[in-house]
Amino acid sequence: MTEHRYPDDDRVAIYRVIRERRDTRHFRPGAIDPAVLQRLLEAARFAPSVGYMQPWRFIRITDPSLRRAIHALVRAECEETAAACGERAEEVRRLKLEGILECGELLVAALTEGRERYILGRRTLPEMDLCSVACAIQNLWLAARAEGLGMGWVSLFEPDELAQLLNLPEGARPVAVLCLGHVDAFYPEPLLETVGWDTRRPAEETVFENGWGRPAKLPKRVCEKRSERPEGKEPGAQKPECTSGT
Amino acid sequence: MTEHRYPDDDRVAIYRVIRERRDTRHFRPGAIDPAVLQRLLEAARFAPSVGYMQPWRFIRITDPSLRRAIHALVRAECEETAAACGERAEEVRRLKLEGILECGELLVAALTEGRERYILGRRTLPEMDLCSVACAIQNLWLAARAEGLGMGWVSLFEPDELAQLLNLPEGARPVAVLCLGHVDAFYPEPLLETVGWDTRRPAEETVFENGWGRPAKLPKRVCEKRSERPEGKEPGAQKPECTSGT
Numbered sequence: 001m002t003e004h005r006y007p008d009d010d011r012v013a014i015y016r017v018i019r020e021r022r023d024t025r026h027f028r029p030g031a032i033d034p035a036v037l038q039r040l041l042e043a044a045r046f047a048p049s050v051g052y053m054q055p056w057r058f059i060r061i062t063d064p065s066l067r068r069a070i071h072a073l074v075r076a077e078c079e080e081t082a083a084a085c086g087e088r089a090e091e092v093r094r095l096k097l098e099g100i101l102e103c104g105e106l107l108v109a110a111l112t113e114g115r116e117r118y119i120l121g122r123r124t125l126p127e128m129d130l131c132s133v134a135c136a137i138q139n140l141w142l143a144a145r146a147e148g149l150g151m152g153w154v155s156l157f158e159p160d161e162l163a164q165l166l167n168l169p170e171g172a173r174p175v176a177v178l179c180l181g182h183v184d185a186f187y188p189e190p191l192l193e194t195v196g197w198d199t200r201r202p203a204e205e206t207v208f209e210n211g212w213g214r215p216a217k218l219p220k221r222v223c224e225k226r227s228e229r230p231e232g233k234e235p236g237a238q239k240p241e242c243t244s245g246t
Numbered sequence: 247m248t249e250h251r252y253p254d255d256d257r258v259a260i261y262r263v264i265r266e267r268r269d270t271r272h273f274r275p276g277a278i279d280p281a282v283l284q285r286l287l288e289a290a291r292f293a294p295s296v297g298y299m300q301p302w303r304f305i306r307i308t309d310p311s312l313r314r315a316i317h318a319l320v321r322a323e324c325e326e327t328a329a330a331c332g333e334r335a336e337e338v339r340r341l342k343l344e345g346i347l348e349c350g351e352l353l354v355a356a357l358t359e360g361r362e363r364y365i366l367g368r369r370t371l372p373e374m375d376l377c378s379v380a381c382a383i384q385n386l387w388l389a390a391r392a393e394g395l396g397m398g399w400v401s402l403f404e405p406d407e408l409a410q411l412l413n414l415p416e417g418a419r420p421v422a423v424l425c426l427g428h429v430d431a432f433y434p435e436p437l438l439e440t441v442g443w444d445t446r447r448p449a450e451e452t453v454f455e456n457g458w459g460r461p462a463k464l465p466k467r468v469c470e471k472r473s474e475r476p477e478g479k480e481p482g483a484q485k486p487e488c489t490s491g492t
Binding site for chain 1: 287405
């Protein structure tokens, strides 16, 4: 407990949005308010970046023919992916993987060119620039959820073909097609969990201590004293004060 | 405006934490409450991941000798980086780049092994696994800020040496040394801005429309109607409703 800790209600909201953010593929029609879009892009701009390089670029797709061309690229890769998935090919073909034609707003996120000039924090780990773009997208994603909008990160495309379509300069690289839009409802859990593709890994499989595979000596389930819980919040759903791996 | 939009106060808190998160290198002593640490790791666990692969692993460093060994690795790379920075070498040497020995809690984040088995969303963009780890770290970072704790993402190390130190299996790769701890104060702006290393890029340089370099036709400054602003919040600081690029 520190003096810099946010008020309980604020922490609840922050843990809630982290839990309720979903990779969204089902949208209902309707444009996004430009003021909201601006806020989301601003949230992205406040992401951390290695050496403060801010390597992210966002391309808003408002030309319908360009949107259709991106959709065609993605559909082609969905089929390539299914074919590459062997025994799970049919399962992949049944998955809803994108909502490019339905979403109200389509963005492409890319790494900018000329990144080799940035060395701080990247000499041995040049891929840190990509981490910065991912953090920016995660900011945008969380802000979108708070605004009541769904977002899906589609990475099913040939990056060189998408780069050509959007006139990316040599050295720039698209890393995400972001479908953003209104939804009837948010999935109660990740869609790939609902359809049985995979399950959420228990915490103890992903947290070690002092070396790979050595179990962490953290309590399995930690609840704060009830008196510290924020008042007037529903139990269940986000449960930020009670962090068992459910 | 949708029915899924969070209440104004909650949105304010979420935009606030996005703006107030800082890459932190100055810590004051003091352990982290295990319940808080558990919440932070749980926030990471709820990150998005490509094909739901959840490729992140976190290693908590509680052994002081291991912490010192990690510190030595990082200091060595700081010097290599400075030397590689040519005319900015002395500037790099003066930068405070990590707080490994001072922070209350040290974590290493890594990509797990065996990732080649995951194809969905990665056939053409295998690096999406790294994006998933970055999103998990960003969740943890935002949650830490809300808990009043600072965090720094240090990427100054030789990954193979750190992998060896922590017995990572073949194919796993460390991507972050995370310093987490109490702070006297949060930087009012990114430290690399304060010391004159670089400045925040204006929004119009990072958002295009329908193709690289084509200016987006979004309003430069968008404020919601005053009546829509949350009540009882101080102006200034986060200003979530008013998104000019300042």
